[in-house]
Amino acid sequence: MIQLYNVCMSYQKEATALTEFSLKVPKGDFLYLTGPSGAGKSTLLKLLYGAVKPSRGQILINGMNVTRMRSWRIPMLRRKLGIVFQDFKLISTRTLFENVAFPLEMQGKKRYEISSKVYQALKHVGLQGKLNRFPLQLSGGEQQRAAIARALVTDPLILLADEPTGNLDDDVTCEIMELFKGANARGTTVLLATHNREIIRRYPRRIVSLDKGRLVDDHTP
Amino acid sequence: MLQSIGYFTRRVGRNLRQTPVLCSAAIGTVAVALMIIGFFAIVVINVQQVAQQWSREIQVVAYFDTVPDSDKVQQWKTKLEAMAEIERVQFVSRDQAFKRFKARLGDDADLLDGVGTDFLPASLEIVLFEDHRNKIGVESVVRQLKQIPELADVSYEPEWLERFDAFVGLLKVAGIVFGGFLLFAALFIVSNTIKLTLYARREEIEIMTLVGGTPLFIKMPFLIEGALQGVVGGVLALAGVWMIFTLVLQEGLYGILMVTGTDGILFLSPPQQWAMLSCGLILGLIGSVLSLRKFVRI
Numbered sequence: 084m085i086q087l088y089n090v091c092m093s094y095q096k097e098a099t100a101l102t103e104f105s106l107k108v109p110k111g112d113f114l115y116l117t118g119p120s121g122a123g124k125s126t127l128l129k130l131l132y133g134a135v136k137p138s139r140g141q142i143l144i145n146g147m148n149v150t151r152m153r154s155w156r157i158p159m160l161r162r163k164l165g166i167v168f169q170d171f172k173l174i175s176t177r178t179l180f181e182n183v184a185f186p187l188e189m190q191g192k193k194r195y196e197i198s199s200k201v202y203q204a205l206k207h208v209g210l211q212g213k214l215n216r217f218p219l220q221l222s223g224g225e226q227q228r229a230a231i232a233r234a235l236v237t238d239p240l241i242l243l244a245d246e247p248t249g250n251l252d253d254d255v256t257c258e259i260m261e262l263f264k265g266a267n268a269r270g271t272t273v274l275l276a277t278h279n280r281e282i283i284r285r286y287p288r289r290i291v292s293l294d295k296g297r298l299v300d301d302h303t304p
Numbered sequence: 305m306l307q308s309i310g311y312f313t314r315r316v317g318r319n320l321r322q323t324p325v326l327c328s329a330a331i332g333t334v335a336v337a338l339m340i341i342g343f344f345a346i347v348v349i350n351v352q353q354v355a356q357q358w359s360r361e362i363q364v365v366a367y368f369d370t371v372p373d374s375d376k377v378q379q380w381k382t383k384l385e386a387m388a389e390i391e392r393v394q395f396v397s398r399d400q401a402f403k404r405f406k407a408r409l410g411d412d413a414d415l416l417d418g419v420g421t422d423f424l425p426a427s428l429e430i431v432l433f434e435d436h437r438n439k440i441g442v443e444s445v446v447r448q449l450k451q452i453p454e455l456a457d458v459s460y461e462p463e464w465l466e467r468f469d470a471f472v473g474l475l476k477v478a479g480i481v482f483g484g485f486l487l488f489a490a491l492f493i494v495s496n497t498i499k500l501t502l503y504a505r506r507e508e509i510e511i512m513t514l515v516g517g518t519p520l521f522i523k524m525p526f527l528i529e530g531a532l533q534g535v536v537g538g539v540l541a542l543a544g545v546w547m548i549f550t551l552v553l554q555e556g557l558y559g560i561l562m563v564t565g566t567d568g569i570l571f572l573s574p575p576q577q578w579a580m581l582s583c584g585l586i587l588g589l590i591g592s593v594l595s596l597r598k599f600v601r602i
Contacts, residue, residue, distance in 0.1 A: 132514070155518070162516035174508045176322055188519035191308060233515070 084110040084241065085131065086270045090140035092126055092296075100126040101296040104140070108274065110240075113267045115283050116276040118293035127293070128243050131274070132164055133157040136176035145240055151206050162190055165234030165271070169246035173218040179205065179213040183233045190237065194268075197255045204236040205229070208262060224255030231262050235271070242266055244275045249283060308521075315525040316532065319505075326501040327533060333497040334537025337490030342545035342580060343553070344486055345572060349480045350557055354564045355472055359437040362465065364430040365444050365488050366455040371398065371426045380428065380455065389436040394429045398422045419514050428455065436474070439465045444457050449460065487583075495591035498530055502599045509599050526588060534588020538581040546571065 085108035092101040101123045108114060116124045126268055129135045130142060133149055142149040147160060173182050183204055187197045205211045209230040218226050227247060234242055244263065249258040267273045277283070283290060292300035320327050372380075381393045397406075401424035406413045432441055442460050449455045474537075502509070512522045549571055558569045572580065 158513075158516045158518045161514065166514055172507070172511055172514070174511060177508075185511060186515035188311060189512060189515050189521060191311070191521075193307060237516075 084108055084112070084145060085274070086141075086143040087127075087130075088141045090130065090142060092123075092130060092135065092137045099296050101130070101137070104293075104296070104298055106291060106301070107274060110272055111270055112289060113263075113265070113273045114275070114289040116274060116289055116291050117278055117280075117283065118299075119278065122293040123296040124278075124293060125245055126296075127167075128274065128276055130244050131241075131243055133160055137170070150303045155195075158192065159188075160187070162237065163240045165231075165237065165239035165242045165266075167227070167234050167244040167247045169228050169249040170224075171218070171230045173226055173230060175218050178215050178217055179210060179221070179229050182218065182229060182238050186233060186237045189244070196258055201232075202234055204232040207235070208232045209266075222255075223250055223294065224258060225253075227251060227255070227259055228262065231259065231266075235266055239271060241272045241274065244273070246277055247275065248279060250275065256282060257285075308488040308524075312525050312528055316528050319525065319529055320532075323501065323504060326504055327529075329495045330494070330501055330530075330533045330588075331537045331540065333494050334534050334587055337486075337493055337587070338538055338541035338580060338584055339544045339548075341483070341486050341490060341583070342541055342572065344482060344549075345576065345580075346545070346549065346553065346570075347557065348475070349572070349576075350484070350561060350566070350569055351475060352571060354561055354566050355475060355543045356434065357564075357566065358468065359434060360406075360431075361441065362432060362437040362468065364432070364442060364449065364458060364460045365441045365448055366428045366430065367425040367457045368427065368454065369425065369457070372454065376454075377428070380452070384428070384430060384449075387445070389432050389441050389450065391433045394431070396427045397427055398424055398426050401425070401427065408536075439469050467490065482519050491587055491590060491594075494534075495594045498533075498588070498591040499595040499598070502526065506599055513600065519600050522600050523592075526596055527592050530588040530592030531585050532588070534584040534586070534591070535581060536584075537588065538584025541584065542572075542577055542580055 085106070087104055087106045090101055090104040091099070092104075093099040104123070105126070105234060118124055124246070126135065128188060130137055131144065131149070133152065137150055140150070142159065145163060149160060151304055152160065172186075173179075177185075180201055183201045184197050187200060192200075202211060202214070205214060210225060210228055210232065213221065213225070218229065221229065227250075227260065231247075234244075242263065247263075248259050263273055264286065287304045289303040290300065291298065313542070369562055377395045381395065384390050384393045390552070399421055402416075402421040405424060406416055409415060430445065432445065436444075439514070442462075446458050446460055449458050507524060554569050554571075558566070
C-alpha cells in the first residue's frame with residue numbers, strides 16, 4: 084500500500100528532516116511512527132499526503148508515484164487518505180455536521196448521500212446527538228472524535244494520524260484508539276505518529292522508530 | 305454541473321451570512337474606490353465636452369477675390385464634401401458675411417453705416433469631422449485645397465490649433481495617468497480587503513486542501529463572492545455618485561465650467577454606467593484572484 088525508497092527530505096540546506104528512509108507498509112497494516120520530537124514523524128506524514136516533496140527518493144501510495152505527481156493530481160491522492168491532526172483542525176464557524184461533510188462536498192457528492200454518510204460517520208464516533216454543535220462547544224475528546232469522523236467519512240484507504248492523542252487525557256485516548264482499531268479492522272491502513280509509549284504498550288502493533296530523520300528500528304512486538 | 309452550481313451558491317450564501325462585517329467592508333471598499341473613479345470620470349467627461357465644443361470653432365475658410373457663380377460653388381462643395389476629413393461645406397456670400405459682421409459688432413454696428421455691403425469677400429467655410437479637428441487634419445485639408453487655384457487663399461489659425469492640440473493631448477495624458485492610478489489604487493485596496501476576508505477563513509481553506517478539494521473547486525465560491533461584492537459595490541457607487549452629482553457636483557462643476565460656454569454638466573451615460581458596474585465586477589474578481597493565489601496552495 085505504501086512504499087518509500089531512500090527518501091531524503093530537508094527543509095533547509097543544513098537541517099535534514101529525513102535521510103535515506105525506506106519503508107514498506109502492506110495493505111491493512113497498523114503501525115506506529117515513533118521517536119523524539121524532531122525525529123521526522125510529521126515530515127514523513129506530510130510527504131505521504133503530498134504537502135511537501137522529497138529532495139530524493141521515491142514514494143508510492145496504492146501504486147501512485149507521489150514524488151512525480153503533478154500538483155493538480157495531489158487532491159486525487161488526498162481523497163484516498165484520511166488525515167487526523169493533534170489540533171483537530173475543525174472549522175470553528177461550522178457545525179459538526181458541516182465539518183464532517185467537507186471532504187464529501189469537495190468530492191462533489193450529492194446532498195442526500197452527504198447527509199446519510201455524515202450521519203453514519205458521526206454515529207460511529209458517538210456524536211450523532213451533537214450534529215448542530217460547533218467545535219468550541221465540545222470537549223477535546225469530542226472534537227478529536229469529530230475529526231476522526233471527518234477522516235473516515237470517505238472510507239479512505241489509508242488513515243494518517245499525527246499525534247492524535249497529544250492533547251487528550253488517558254480515558255479519551257483509549258476511546259480514540261478504539262476508533263483507530265475499528266477503522267483498521269475494516270481494512271483501512273493506519274499510520275499513527277506518536278511519542279506516547281503508554282498507548283504503544285496498551286495497543287501493541289508494528290513500531291517504526293525514527294531518530295534524527297533516520298529509521299532506527301522496525302519491529303512488531 | 306448543476307450540483308456544483310448549487311453547492312457554490314449555497315457556500316456563497318453561507319459565507320456572506322457568516323461574515324457580514326467582512327463582506328460589508330469589501331463591498332464598502334469597492335463602492336468608495338469606484339465612487340472616486342466615478343467623480344474623476346464625470347470631471348473628465350465634462351472637460352472633454354468643453355474641448356469638443358471648442359473644437360467646433362476649428363474650421364478652414366477659403367476666400368474668393370471674385371464671387372464665383374453658383375454652379376462652380378456647387379461643384380466645389382460636392383468635391384470637398386467627398387473628402388474623408390470634411391463634414392460639411394457652407395458658402396458665405398458677401399452679403400451674408402456683412403450681416404454676420406454687423407451682428408457681431410452688436411451695439412457698435414452703426415460703425416458700418418455708409419459702408420457698402422460688398423467689402424467683405426465671399427468664402428467657403430469648411431467644417432471638419434470631429435476626429436480630424438486637429439493640426440494634422442486641418443493641414444491635410446489645407447494642402448488639398450491649395451491644389452485648387454481658386455481656393456488657394458485659405459485661413460486656418462495654426463497657433464490656436466497647436467494650443468488646442470496641446471490641451472487635448474494634456475487632457476488625454478492626465479486622464480490615462482490619473483485614471484490608471486486610481487484604478488490601480490482601487491485594485492490594491494480591494495485586493496487587500498478581500499485578502500483580510502480570506503485571512504479570516506484561512507483555516508477553512510487549509511482544510512479544504514487537506515481533504516482533497518481541487519484548487520478550482522476551493523476558489524470558485526470565493527471568486528463568485530468577490531464578483532458579487534464587486535457588483536454590489538458598483539451599484540452602491542453608482543447610486544452614491546448620482547446622489548452627490550445631483551446634490552452638489554452638478555452645480556459646483558457648472559460654476560467652474562460656465563465661463564467656457566458649456567451648455568450643461570453631463571452625468572455618466574448608460575454605457576459608462578454599465579462600464580462602472582463591470583469595473584466593480586472585475587475589481588472584485590481580480591482582487592479575489594490575487595488574494596487566493598496566496599491562500600490556496602496545495
